Amino acid sequence: MVFEIRTARPEDAVGIARVWAAAMPQLVKTARAIELELKHGESREVLIAVDGADVVGYANIYLPPADAEAPRVRVTIQVPPEYRKRGIGSALTTAITKRCAELGAGRLLVVVGDDSQTFATKRGFTIGRRMSHSAADLTAAREPVAPPQGLRVATYDELDPRQLYDAEVQVRDDDPSGLSGGPAYEEWVRTSWSNPDNRYDLSVAVLDGDRVLSFVTTTADPDRKMIWSNLTGTIPAARGRGLAKVVKSVALARSRDAGFTVASTGNDAANEPMLAVNRWLGYQETGGAWTAEKAL
Numbered sequence: 654m655v656f657e658i659r660t661a662r663p664e665d666a667v668g669i670a671r672v673w674a675a676a677m678p679q680l681v682k683t684a685r686a687i688e689l690e691l692k693h694g695e696s697r698e699v700l701i702a703v704d705g706a707d708v709v710g711y712a713n714i715y716l717p718p719a720d721a722e723a724p725r726v727r728v729t730i731q732v733p734p735e736y737r738k739r740g741i742g743s744a745l746t747t748a749i750t751k752r753c754a755e756l757g758a759g760r761l762l763v764v765v766g767d768d769s770q771t772f773a774t775k776r777g778f779t780i781g782r783r784m785s786h787s788a789a790d791l792t793a794a795r796e797p798v799a800p801p802q803g804l805r806v807a808t809y810d811e812l813d814p815r816q817l818y819d820a821e822v823q824v825r826d827d828d829p830s831g832l833s834g835g836p837a838y839e840e841w842v843r844t845s846w847s848n849p850d851n852r853y854d855l856s857v858a859v860l861d862g863d864r865v866l867s868f869v870t871t872t873a874d875p876d877r878k879m880i881w882s883n884l885t886g887t888i889p890a891a892r893g894r895g896l897a898k899v900v901k902s903v904a905l906a907r908s909r910d911a912g913f914t915v916a917s918t919g920n921d922a923a924n925e926p927m928l929a930v931n932r933w934l935g936y937q938e939t940g941g942a943w944t945a946e947k948a949l
Contacts, residue, residue, distance in 0.1 A: 667684045698714045698752065761778070
């Protein structure tokens with residue numbers, strides 16, 4: 654195999670989607686969504702490995718703020734199982750590491766699968782937090798839980814995007830894994846809120862008046878009859894009231910009624926409150942991954 658590493662272009666979206674489907678089949682990440690990210694995203698740099706016309710590997714950098722001093726920079730590296738042990742992952746890791754050093758990064762943060770820990774440690778990464786992947790049979794989904802008195806449930810098609818963004822920022826900035834970062838509002842609207850994989854009718858929030866307290870963003874693949882809970886969160890001031898159980902139970906019941914049969918999600922394995930909600934909803938662990946860090 655003769656491959657090269659280059660910057661990704663929007664026309665690479667179909668090939669990149671195939672990489673994600675092979676490497677992480679539990680995700681919902683279609684070519685349409687990837688093309689949108691490549692056209693309108695400004696907070697990532699994306700590299701791919703190509704063998705002729707085939708995309709055989711993927712990597713990205715979540716760009717740090719320009720004024721950040723020696724920041725920890727999150728990166729992603731994915732190689733389909735059939736193309737591993739051919740030097741593709743090593744070449745992408747080298748290219749990403751070099752670029753992050755040019756950007757002034759002090760540390761790298763990546764997620765590696767259970768079967769890729771050795772690959773990471775041989776390249777100077779230290780394994781950190783465990784992440785779990787889980788799935789639930791939607792044909793057995795529970796009926797929705799009602800919100801506490803005085804609060805209301807709404808789907809995303811009833812919300813202004815700013816309402817969700819204000820809540821999401823509080824949640825992602827509070828994530829101990831460091832994996833829930835995101836772009837500024839304008840880019841977030843173009844690439845996250847407008848993601849064509851989103852199902853606004855299956856994404857649910859609990860509100861106090863017009864303020865979003867808890868939410869779950871649902872992406873869906875109708876061809877596979879599968880949904881992915883892209884982010885579930887409750888703002889710090891509203892935690893301990895069972896709101897995550899409300900939004901997820903409503904989202905899963907609506908997804909069941911829309912004809913979907915499988916729900917998948919990922920969680921920090923130390924996030925016991927969310928894991929308890931998922932167990933109650935019928936999720937069972939299907940695999941795992943680990944965060945890994947490296948000093949530059």
